[in-house]
Amino acid sequence: MRHLISLRSVASHPIFFVACASVFNSIWFNLPLLKYLWKHLDFGADASWITALLVWLLPTVLSAVFFSILSLFSNGLLKAFMMLCFLANAMALYFIAQYGVVLDRTMMGNVFNTNSQEVSALLDPWMLVHILGWAGVPMALAYAWPLRVVPWWHKALGAVAPLVAYVGLLYIFSFTWLWFDRHASQVGSRVLPWSYVVNSVRHFQQEKEDRRQFPPLPDAVTTPLNGEKRVLVLVIGESARADRFSMLGYHRDTNAETRSLGVVAVPGVTSCASYTLAALNCILSHRGDDAPTRSEMGEPLPTFLLRQGVSVIWRSANSGQPPIATSLFETRADIKKYCPGEVCPRDSWDEVLLEGLPELIRKAQSDRVFVVLHLSGSHGPSYHEKYPPEFERYQPTCKTVMLKECNPQELQNAYDNTIAYTDHVLARLSQVLTSIDANSAWLYLSDHGESLGESGLFLHGTPATLAPKEQINIPLQLWFSPQFQRSFQGDLAKASRMVAVGQGHVFHTVMGLLSLHGGPYRVDLDLTKELN
Numbered sequence: 001m002r003h004l005i006s007l008r009s010v011a012s013h014p015i016f017f018v019a020c021a022s023v024f025n026s027i028w029f030n031l032p033l034l035k036y037l038w039k040h041l042d043f044g045a046d047a048s049w050i051t052a053l054l055v056w057l058l059p060t061v062l063s064a065v066f067f068s069i070l071s072l073f074s075n076g077l078l079k080a081f082m083m084l085c086f087l088a089n090a091m092a093l094y095f096i097a098q099y100g101v102v103l104d105r106t107m108m109g110n111v112f113n114t115n116s117q118e119v120s121a122l123l124d125p126w127m128l129v130h131i132l133g134w135a136g137v138p139m140a141l142a143y144a145w146p147l148r149v150v151p152w153w154h155k156a157l158g159a160v161a162p163l164v165a166y167v168g169l170l171y172i173f174s175f176t177w178l179w180f181d182r183h184a185s186q187v188g189s190r191v192l193p194w195s196y197v198v199n200s201v202r203h204f205q206q207e208k209e210d211r212r213q214f215p216p217l218p219d220a221v222t223t224p225l226n227g228e229k230r231v232l233v234l235v236i237g238e239s240a241r242a243d244r245f246s247m248l249g250y251h252r253d254t255n256a257e258t259r260s261l262g263v264v265a266v267p268g269v270t271s272c273a274s275y276t277l278a279a280l281n282c283i284l285s286h287r288g289d290d291a292p293t294r295s296e297m298g299e300p301l302p303t304f305l306l307r308q309g310v311s312v313i314w315r316s317a318n319s320g321q322p323p324i325a326t327s328l329f330e331t332r333a334d335i336k337k338y339c340p341g342e343v344c345p346r347d348s349w350d351e352v353l354l355e356g357l358p359e360l361i362r363k364a365q366s367d368r369v370f371v372v373l374h375l376s377g378s379h380g381p382s383y384h385e386k387y388p389p390e391f392e393r394y395q396p397t398c399k400t401v402m403l404k405e406c407n408p409q410e411l412q413n414a415y416d417n418t419i420a421y422t423d424h425v426l427a428r429l430s431q432v433l434t435s436i437d438a439n440s441a442w443l444y445l446s447d448h449g450e451s452l453g454e455s456g457l458f459l460h461g462t463p464a465t466l467a468p469k470e471q472i473n474i475p476l477q478l479w480f481s482p483q484f485q486r487s488f489q490g491d492l493a494k495a496s497r498m499v500a501v502g503q504g505h506v507f508h509t510v511m512g513l514l515s516l517h518g519g520p521y522r523v524d525l526d527l528t529k530e531l532n
Helices: 002-011 014-028 031-040 046-071 076-097 105-113 116-122 125-144 152-172 173-189 194-210 274-284 300-309 334-340 350-354 359-365 406-432 481-487 493-495 501-511 527-531
Strands: 232-237 264-269 310-314 328-331 368-374 441-446 475-482
Touching: 002 014, 014 046, 014 076, 014 125, 014 152, 031 046, 031 076, 031 173, 046 076, 046 152, 046 173, 076 125, 076 194, 076 334, 076 350, 105 274, 125 406, 152 173, 232 406, 232 501, 264 493, 274 501, 300 310, 300 368, 300 501, 328 475, 334 350, 350 368, 350 406, 359 368, 406 441, 406 475, 441 481, 441 501, 475 481, 475 493, 493 527, 501 527
Parallel strands: 232 368, 232 441, 310 328, 310 368
Antiparallel strands: 264 475, 441 475
């Protein structure tokens, strides 16, 4: 009986509870980390086993330190945070397993900038089953585990001792440091829960830096339009990859509607990043370099144009743009007033962004009008919900967010349907602009591409150093109204022979098309000058 009481006393000690939970967390929730170690270490050598052990101990020690600190406040707080940690780990494992995501800072930025519609598209009954399967039992055990009150210094020792011991091991086995240094970012993005905790903090620190006010750029020199009205629409696509555009060589005719309208496609265009926030920084920046942070990008294009007297209209079915000044900013919910009742296209379809647009352009006070249409495009995983039923041209289609469970051809079909629908939206935009008495043009490009299972990856957001070509190679298209084409001196056919084009060209091409020069304008980044 005495031994039984002694065992119960040990088991109910908070530090024993913390030690068990920390080891369990490292075994149960860190399968992605173990897979990475198996792939990148040669276990035929003793040094690799020591390196693997030290890496595996990392989440164990971090958890032990964190949970021990929480226990200093109360056993109830310790249990609550531990249960929350198990639940969050299970959710993280689900997305890692289903979509091959890497939980670095950029991915956490994607998480916190996902809107409600994108969240609902990710929900699936199997997601709940997966999360309960991974987190249900450990959460129940943590809740039911009896804990007794112990002196505070026991808990403090539980926080300090593992850290001191781990640092000592690192110094003893210092030959592992080189491997740690080479793989730090990849290991750090796979250690649960610290991958999403630390990178969430990093994301918000970056956002705080990004909210700094942009200093104004030097003013442009305005070339008179002599009474003409000029309209330029920048269409920012979402998750569209270049190799799915028939005008760029794809075997399916996904550009059937725009090809007959004189649209030209520019080959070999690359995005600055594989996620929306960084790509928008690049598209709207004058810098013309790769993926500037928001603190580096300078005054965004819409804000700059508004200061130059241009009417700026931004219509969004998406999110992620930096702080901008506009004449009018509208979301899909705002646009519904232009098409009341059943006449209005469904919210998740990009065609809604065209409702009421001709009237807005005609009412614009300036003779220069700049419109941005930020599409929902081909954003996964619910590709089948991005287009009306009549655009389900390629069948059968994947109709679940569990992309790994889809037949690969069904997934390809659903994604290709989104590209064909975007082509339809652009064709309709051409009709809208042709109906307006103005010299008009549109420029379309995607923010980034999309993985559809290649190399086990899905969706987008893979870190830049690892991002595959499917997430980086994007389409770019140009269209001029017949009226504008007659006055334009360039040869649009040359666009198909351009090289080294990127998102950094957009700012300067827009300026050129609106007859704004000087200030931040760079002629070497104006695509229209290459057409002359």
